[in-house]
Amino acid sequence: MFENKNSRTELSDLGEFxxxxxxxxxxxxxxLKTIKGIGDDCAVIDRGDHFELVTCDLLLEGVHFDLSFYxxxxxxxxxxxxxxxxxxxxxxxxERIVVGLGLSNRFSLEAxxxxxxxxxxxxxxxxxxxxxxxxxxxxxxxxLSVTAIGSVAKESVVYRSGAAENDLICVSGDLGxxxxxxxxxxxxxxxxxxxxxxxxxxxxxDYAVERQLKPEARKDIVGALKSNDVxxxxxxxxxxxxxxxxxxxxxxxxxxxxIYEDKIPIDVETVAIAEELNINPTVAALNGGEDYExxxxxxxxxxxKVKAITGxxxxxxxxxxxxxxxxxxxxxxxxxxxxxxxxxxxMRQE
Amino acid sequence: MFENKNSRTELSDLGEFxxxxxxxxxxxxxxLKTIKGIGDDCAVIDRGDHFELVTCDLLLEGVHFDLSFYxxxxxxxxxxxxxxxxxxxxxxxxERIVVGLGLSNRFSLEAxxxxxxxxxxxxxxxxxxxxxxxxxxxxxxxxLSVTAIGSVAKESVVYRSGAAENDLICVSGDLGxxxxxxxxxxxxxxxxxxxxxxxxxxxxxDYAVERQLKPEARKDIVGALKSNDVxxxxxxxxxxxxxxxxxxxxxxxxxxxxIYEDKIPIDVETVAIAEELNINPTVAALNGGEDYExxxxxxxxxxxKVKAITGxxxxxxxxxxxxxxxxxxxxxxxxxxxxxxxxxxxMRQE
Numbered sequence: 189m190f191e192n193k194n195s196r197t198e199l200s201d202l203g204e205f206x207x208x209x210x211x212x213x214x215x216x217x218x219x220l221k222t223i224k225g226i227g228d229d230c231a232v233i234d235r236g237d238h239f240e241l242v243t244c245d246l247l248l249e250g251v252h253f254d255l256s257f258y259x260x261x262x263x264x265x266x267x268x269x270x271x272x273x274x275x276x277x278x279x280x281x282x283e284r285i286v287v288g289l290g291l292s293n294r295f296s297l298e299a300x301x302x303x304x305x306x307x308x309x310x311x312x313x314x315x316x317x318x319x320x321x322x323x324x325x326x327x328x329x330x331x332l333s334v335t336a337i338g339s340v341a342k343e344s345v346v347y348r349s350g351a352a353e354n355d356l357i358c359v360s361g362d363l364g365x366x367x368x369x370x371x372x373x374x375x376x377x378x379x380x381x382x383x384x385x386x387x388x389x390x391x392x393x394d395y396a397v398e399r400q401l402k403p404e405a406r407k408d409i410v411g412a413l414k415s416n417d418v419x420x421x422x423x424x425x426x427x428x429x430x431x432x433x434x435x436x437x438x439x440x441x442x443x444x445x446x447i448y449e450d451k452i453p454i455d456v457e458t459v460a461i462a463e464e465l466n467i468n469p470t471v472a473a474l475n476g477g478e479d480y481e482x483x484x485x486x487x488x489x490x491x492x493k494v495k496a497i498t499g500x501x502x503x504x505x506x507x508x509x510x511x512x513x514x515x516x517x518x519x520x521x522x523x524x525x526x527x528x529x530x531x532x533x534x535m536r537q538e
Numbered sequence: 539m540f541e542n543k544n545s546r547t548e549l550s551d552l553g554e555f556x557x558x559x560x561x562x563x564x565x566x567x568x569x570l571k572t573i574k575g576i577g578d579d580c581a582v583i584d585r586g587d588h589f590e591l592v593t594c595d596l597l598l599e600g601v602h603f604d605l606s607f608y609x610x611x612x613x614x615x616x617x618x619x620x621x622x623x624x625x626x627x628x629x630x631x632x633e634r635i636v637v638g639l640g641l642s643n644r645f646s647l648e649a650x651x652x653x654x655x656x657x658x659x660x661x662x663x664x665x666x667x668x669x670x671x672x673x674x675x676x677x678x679x680x681x682l683s684v685t686a687i688g689s690v691a692k693e694s695v696v697y698r699s700g701a702a703e704n705d706l707i708c709v710s711g712d713l714g715x716x717x718x719x720x721x722x723x724x725x726x727x728x729x730x731x732x733x734x735x736x737x738x739x740x741x742x743x744d745y746a747v748e749r750q751l752k753p754e755a756r757k758d759i760v761g762a763l764k765s766n767d768v769x770x771x772x773x774x775x776x777x778x779x780x781x782x783x784x785x786x787x788x789x790x791x792x793x794x795x796x797i798y799e800d801k802i803p804i805d806v807e808t809v810a811i812a813e814e815l816n817i818n819p820t821v822a823a824l825n826g827g828e829d830y831e832x833x834x835x836x837x838x839x840x841x842x843k844v845k846a847i848t849g850x851x852x853x854x855x856x857x858x859x860x861x862x863x864x865x866x867x868x869x870x871x872x873x874x875x876x877x878x879x880x881x882x883x884x885m886r887q888e
Contacts, residue, residue: 197647199675210647215658217667222634224669231636231669233687235585242670244685246638250677284572286581288596288638288683297547297560308565317567319574319581320592325549327600328678333638335594335685337583 227440228348229277229424230338239345241282241338243274249329256380257373257388260299262401263332264306270427271336272314273405273480277425278347279413280340282314287321290331303332314407344419346484351422351441355485355506358420360409360499362453363430364469367476368461369393369400375465395457403480410482412497420484429477431525434513437485444511447504447525449518474515474525577790578698579627579774580688589695591632591688593624599679606730607723607738610649612751613682614656620777621686622664623755623830627775628697629763630690632664637671640681653682664757694769696834701772701791705835705856708770710759711849712803713780714819717826718811719743719750725815745807753830760832762847770834779827781875784863787835794861797854797875799868824865824875 217225223239224232230241247267249255255263268285275282287307291300300323311318316336376388390397405425413420422441424433430452438445452473462469485506486494494500504516513525567575573589574582580591597617599605605613618635625632637657641650650673661668666686726738740747755775763770772791774783780802788795802823812819835856836844844850854866863875 199641199643199645199647199650210651215654215668217669218662218665222667222669225667226670231634233634233669236587242634242636242685242687244636244638244670244672244683246640246672246674246681246683248640248674248676248678248681251640251675284581284583284592286592286594286685288594288685290596290598290601290681291549293549295549297549300549301560304565312568315568317572317575318565319567319572319583320576320594322594322596324596324598325601326598328598331596331598331640331681331683333594333596333681333683333685335592335636335638335683337592337687 224347229274230280232278232345235339238339239342241275241278241280241340242335243271244333244335245270245274247332247334249331254377255330257377258401260302261306261309264303265310265402266306267332267334268307268310268316268336269403269405269480271334272310272316272407273403273425273427275336275338276405276407276410277423277482278338278340279344279410279419279423280338282316282336282338284317284319284337285311286319286335288331288333289321289323290326291323292326292328292330295330314405344414346420346423348422348424348437348440351437351443351485351506352487353443353506353508354488355421356488356491356494356502357434357445357447357483357485357504357506358494358500358502359426359430359453359481359483360406361479361481362455362458363426363479363481364462364472364476365396365399365455365458366403366478366480367400367472368458368467369396369398370478371465371467372397372461373400393457393461395455396461400478403478405480406482409497409500416493416496418486418490418493420486423482423484426479426481426483427477429473429475430483431474432477433483434525437483438509438513441506442509444507444509445504445513446507446511446516446522448516451501451503453501574697579624580630582628582695585689588689589630589692591625591628591630591690592685593621594683594685595620595624597682597684599681604723604727605680607727608751610652611656611659614653615660615752616656617682617684618657618660618666618686619753619755619830621684622660622666622757623753623775623777625686625688626755626757626760627773627832628690629694629760629769629773630688631760632666632686632688634667634669634687635661636669636685638681638683639671639673640676641673642676642678642680645680664755694764696770696773698772698774698787698790701787701793701835701856702837703793703856703858705771705837706841706844706852707784707795707797707833707835707854707856708844708850708852709776709780709803709831709833710756711829711831712805712808713776713829713831714812714822714826715746715749715805715808716753716828716830717750717822718808718817719746719748720828721815721817722747722811723750743807743811745805746811750828753828755830756832759847759850766843766846768836768840768843770836773832773834776829776831776833777827779823779825780833781824782827783833784875787833788859788863791856792859794857794859795854795863796857796861796866796872798866801851801853803851803853
């Protein structure tokens with residue numbers, strides 16, 4: 189009614205990263221203690237003897253989750269995990285979260301309790317306090333906003349921007365399973381919609397479904413790096429897929445990279461699901477997202493130390509920027525990588 | 539599809555405060571540095587030489603704002619202000635915010651820019667850094683989540699729980715105007731819907747409309763208290779209406795109160811609008827909300843110092859808990875106060 193419509197640029201033309209960098213372009217930190225603002229997994233604030241880390245993630249119904257197959261307890265758990273993962277990606281320790289929760293009247297108190305149960309379980313496992321928040325009604329879907337606060341020793345903070353030429357590229361766990369699990373859940377949902385008498389059949393897909401519904405932030409990897417005396421040169425968590433995160437590290441570090449297809453860790457169940465659904469498992473790993481594993485680079489001199497850590501794979505190395513980003517496939521062909529990670533401004537779920 | 543439906547308690551039976559206290563009942567802080575978790579305007583964290591303050595507010599389209607009359611720039615401004623107001627209510631200084639933003643495709647880049655412009659203007663005025671956040675698509679309405687972080691000297695932190703018998707009850711600015719402004723905006727919206735050729739007529743209502751659309755967090759009052767060497771015994775910001783906030787202070791402090799109707803500061807424009815719309819202006823002040831003024835209690839010995847601060851009214855005093863909460867009206871009758879502040883789980887806007 190009082191709207192002022194001038195020029196109009198569609199958000200879908202920009203994509204999530206385009207929007208963020210456009211909006212962030214005008215933002216300058218006024219406060220000297222703000223070491224790092226927008227542009228990494230967390231904001232970094234100087235607290236004298238240590239750095240404080242702050243990160244925020246919004247989870248919206250219909251975009252980030254589908255309540256028809258998402259148990260609320262799992263959703264609460266995941267909402268916390270995706271934030272803790274950002275703190276670990278800075279090599280930090282999460283300490284506290286605050287939660288904004290928008291519930292519509294279709295939810296009951298018991299539903300709210302289930303959500304909180306999941307959040308508190310995640311907090312317990314990571315020794316984090318839920319210290320506050322805001323609960324309100326929502327006219328549309330369920331809205332979950334989690335802000336996590338953590339800390340890191342000043343000499344241990346790891347940004348996206350520190351990768352150097354010839355550093356080794358490492359990844360924790362395995363990739364693509366959360367994406368494969370989502371495909372299975374979506375398939376079973378379709379079956380269920382067509383015939384509500386048929387119960388969802390998830391047998392044989394336990395691992396992939398759990399990776400989608402109940403991801404674990406890699407506290408253990410950050411701990412193992414520390415106890416093996418390794419500070420990565422750069423790090424990021426894998427929320428949007430390996431390719432997209434490699435781009436973030438390479439752009440922030442002004443570098444290129446080579447990764448080897450046969451070194452990318454993919455679970456056998458993911459491979460089986462991918463074959464069944466006629467998806468290339470490497471594409472699931474590169475572009476699927478929601479793995480919440482850690483992608484990091486290390487100096488070559490740290491290779492032996494990292495080799496001692498269970499569940500870390502070396503998948504490639506950092507090159508000069510001019511070499512670009514490429515995947516060396518199983519037949520030794522080099523293909524340029526594309527950052528087609530999930531675009532938050534298009535819709536994820538069907 | 540995998541839902542487990544057992545007993546069901548409707549959220550509307552509990553209300554926002556009921557829900558929060560129910561859910562918070564199971565939450566215990568594990569970390570010794572968490573001084574105060576849920577239950578005040580901010581969480582309080584021990585940072586060695588000072589306390590850190592953290593607060594989060596969720597603003598959802600259709601619940602907290604109506605975009606048909608809410609310019610996006612104002613909305614961004616207000617989203618930041620309501621959070622800064624919580625930091626000031628702890629007698630603190632805001633330092634940083636992180637923002638979660640959910641935009642649907644009906645918004646353009648320019649709309650996102652307008653929102654950010656408002657947020658950054660609010661940050662500038664209060665010397666706050668916008669250090670990070672999350673931008674995502676929304677399938678439903680606009681979602682804005684702001685988390686503010688601030689600090690306060692340990693000896694200056696003010697909780698809701700510190701009010702003592704015979705303390706004086708003070709309020710900054712005037713009350714009820716934001717509510718009156720909202721009524722005017724809703725009225726003009728109806729006129730506009732009925733006849734889109736009629737332009738909204740807001741003349742003569744500038745102050746009330748601005749109080750609704752562009753509230754100001756009372757940094758100046760916190761500054762004036764400090765420079766007059768006054769630390770309130772308790773404090774809260776008025777987001778849900780004077781009555782509701784008095785209940786929060788009295789319950790947290792185990793006290794009662796007496797406030798005088800003729801001492802409640804109400805602007806002449808609010809009175810005029812209330813008369814025009816056949817609303818009791820005192821009710822607007824008690825239950826309207828969104829004033830973002832500060833309600834605080836002081837020791838009687840600080841009365842002269844507070845009298846020196848422009849724009850602060852003494853409206854009553856703290857009693858023993860057994861005396862309950864009451865309003866003494868203009869004909870000197872005592873009426874029990876009811877905490878019928880806005881209930882976030884019912885819908886605010888028509």
